[in-house]
Amino acid sequence: MRDRPWPTWLYPANTVLLGALALAPLLPDPAFIGVWLVLIFTVVSVNTWVGRRMGTPLAFPTSRGFLSAVAVAILFLLAAWLVEQMDEPTWITVLCAVGASAGYGIGSIVHHRSTHR
Numbered sequence: 671m672r673d674r675p676w677p678t679w680l681y682p683a684n685t686v687l688l689g690a691l692a693l694a695p696l697l698p699d700p701a702f703i704g705v706w707l708v709l710i711f712t713v714v715s716v717n718t719w720v721g722r723r724m725g726t727p728l729a730f731p732t733s734r735g736f737l738s739a740v741a742v743a744i745l746f747l748l749a750a751w752l753v754e755q756m757d758e759p760t761w762i763t764v765l766c767a768v769g770a771s772a773g774y775g776i777g778s779i780v781h782h783r784s785t786h787r
Contacts, residue, residue, distance in 0.1 A: 674724055675785040680717070681778035685771050687713045692747050692767035695754035733784050739777025746770035 687709060694706045721727035731737065750766035 674726065676724075676781070677720060678782070680720055681775075681782065683716060684713065685775050685778065687716075688743055688747065688774050689767045689771035692750040692770040693763065695751050696760060696763055731781055731785075733781055735780035736777040736784070739773050739780060743770045743773035743777070746773055 691706065691709045691713070694702055694709060696702075697705055718727050721729060746766045746769035750763045750770065753762045753766060
């Protein structure tokens with residue numbers, strides 16, 4: 671059950687949402703927290719909704735490649751937040767957003783290939 675194919679549209683949706691999460695620290699402080707919370711809620715609710723429709727609302731894929739890529743994407747998200755907190759140049763945060771999206775994108779390819787045989 672855990673390694674069922676996901677709808678194809680979910681991969682780019684998650685990729686865009688993770689990129690937006692990484693860019694959110696560029697917003698001014700009061701707006702940043704609100705936008706960040708909305709984006710996190712959106713990621714969780716969209717993935718839970720899709721999981722429920724598939725019969726696995728809280729399951730994670732077992733693919734090590736996918737989970738590793740997601741871990742890399744999360745590290746880029748954290749790096750984007752830290753870079754912005756340290757008042758580093760904006761381009762570094764943008765680079766972290768690209769890294770988060772690329773990391774998840776690679777994981778998406780791995781997951782798609784492992785479940786669509």
